Amino acid sequence: MIVGISILVILIILSAFFSGSESALLSLNEFKLRHMVETNKKNAKKIKKLKDNPHRLLTTILIANNVLNLSASALATTMALQYFGEIGPAISTGILTLAILVFGEISPKALATNNPERYSQFAAQPLLFTIKMLFPFVIIFEGITKKMVEEDDNHLPKISEEELKSIIGIGEEEGSIDKEEKEMIHNIIELDEISVSEVMTPRNEMFALSENTKLKDALPEIRKHMFSRIPIFKKDTDHITGILFTKDLIHILDNPNLDDKISKYAKPALFVPETLKTRDLLDRFRKEKYHMAILIDEHGGVSGLVTIEDVLEEIVGEIYDETDEEEVMIKQLNGVAARVDGSADFDDVIEELDINMKINGDEDFDTISGYILQEIGRIPKEGEKIELPKFNVEIEKVDGQKIEQIKIIKKK
Incomplete structure (x- = not known):
């Protein structure tokens, strides 16, 4: 009697282990697991190995759990018949069902769901051992289920933009990130939805200089506006021919020829369509080493300009330097x-x-x-x-x- 009950208890404990393992590993999200691996947490690589093949993991757990529960049921029925006669199976079924439900399912799953990281670290090595022990049976059942259900093991469902925003929102609620960080991440996500025309300085508000302007006439205007880059135009601002970098003028101030036209010092401008998305423009700024772009409308005319600061302000908010005066809009x-x-x-x-x-x-x-x-x-x-x-x-x-x-x- 004591030996039989002891074996039953062991079977229920093992069943509880596998039930908890299932909940823990399913509750452990991809982001948490990646962080565990990157920080070399205990058994993190073993957990990743298990989750890399979720079908095999789940098959192993279900086989082990069913074998344990069926064994417990058979043993309990045999013991009940021996001690209680014909009504024994009914008694054993009721008691065992309650025991498995409370101690083999609900309790371990609740514990594992509340502590998925620690439980997964504890369960990883035993689960890998179980997969090796049951490997022939696992392969057979995997083959059967794969023929019944078509699936693509190579591609996990992609996280949508809205789901990512929800994850970030949860992070803010739990205190993992603050409000400003959440807003910045949201702004980065939305960069590919914002056209550069939405953040541009319109053509009629651009400060630009004619390519025929002499250096002596340009310098007072440059000092007045304090811009580091100035569009240069021919005829009017609808015909931009280049960009003047004011830092380039520093090298000539010791011995300047004030009658030089500023076109002599102009560099090529970056022209982009006004429909370009801000994310794509930021990539072009980075790859082509520009900080300013001239926007072209559908008719080939200049609609405005955008600087790298304009794009960054879409992420972090208004940026003021030493010469800026904060505008009250x-x-x-x-x-x-x-x-x-x-x-x-x-x-x-x-x-x-x-x-x-x-x-x-x-x-x-x-x-x-x-x-x-x-x-x-x-x-x-x-x-x-x-x-x-x-x-x-x-x-x-x-x-x-x-x-x-x-x-x-x-x-x-």
Whole structure:
């Protein structure tokens, strides 16, 4: 009796081990396992070897568990018949089912799920040994199941962009990464969705110099604007011919020929289509060693320029250097009004002012002034007051065809 019960206990413990192993290894995600391998955690390479062939691992665990449970059932039934007669099988079935359910399934799986890393480290070597011991049977069952179910062992399901964002969100909730890191990672993921035209400096806002400008006339303008790279044009800014690197002028300042035309010092410009994605432009900047690109529209004209700083700001946010003055694009005046720069991003404006508007994403504008122009279909006059669906605006400053400054008044 004691020997039989002892064997039953051992069988249930072994069943519990395999049940827990299944849960632990399935709960251990690819990212955690990769970190374990890279940091040389105990048995990490053995765990990876097991997870590299999940079909074989699962087959081994199921074979071992079924053999153990069937053996326990046969032994319990034999003992019950011996001590309880005809009602013995019913008694053994009830008791054994409860014991296996509680001690062989639920408890070990709960323990393993809560501590998948430690449990996997503990279970890895015994599981590899079991696979070797049961190898002939495992191969047979693998062959049968593979013929029943077609599968591609060479390709695991790829993680989608949304799933990756969810993983990052979970990391923030658990304290693994902070909010700023999460936002940066999200911004990196979204780089291939943003066209360079969305982050460009428009042509009418570019500082550029004519290729015929003499050095003596160019230097005061260069000092005034303090840019490190300046587009050079022929006729007008729709015909960019090169880029002037202001650092190149340092070498000639000791003995300058002030009557030289700046075209003498210009370097070739990088031209890219305005539809190019920011991720692709960043790759070109890195490979071709450029920091500025001139954007070309579908008609072959210049639409603007983008610098490497513009692209990086899409990842880390606004970057200010020693010469930059921080621009206040949106200035709250009171609870219902704000003074807004015409080039302020439309989404930022409605978010900052808490204006409830649904935008479908197909619009041809990015800025608040672009939205106003789309709504009224003309260039507004300075001082003009305009009623829009969700808010009213007063045009405070217009420069030529460009809306410079707006006062927005929310509707009650």
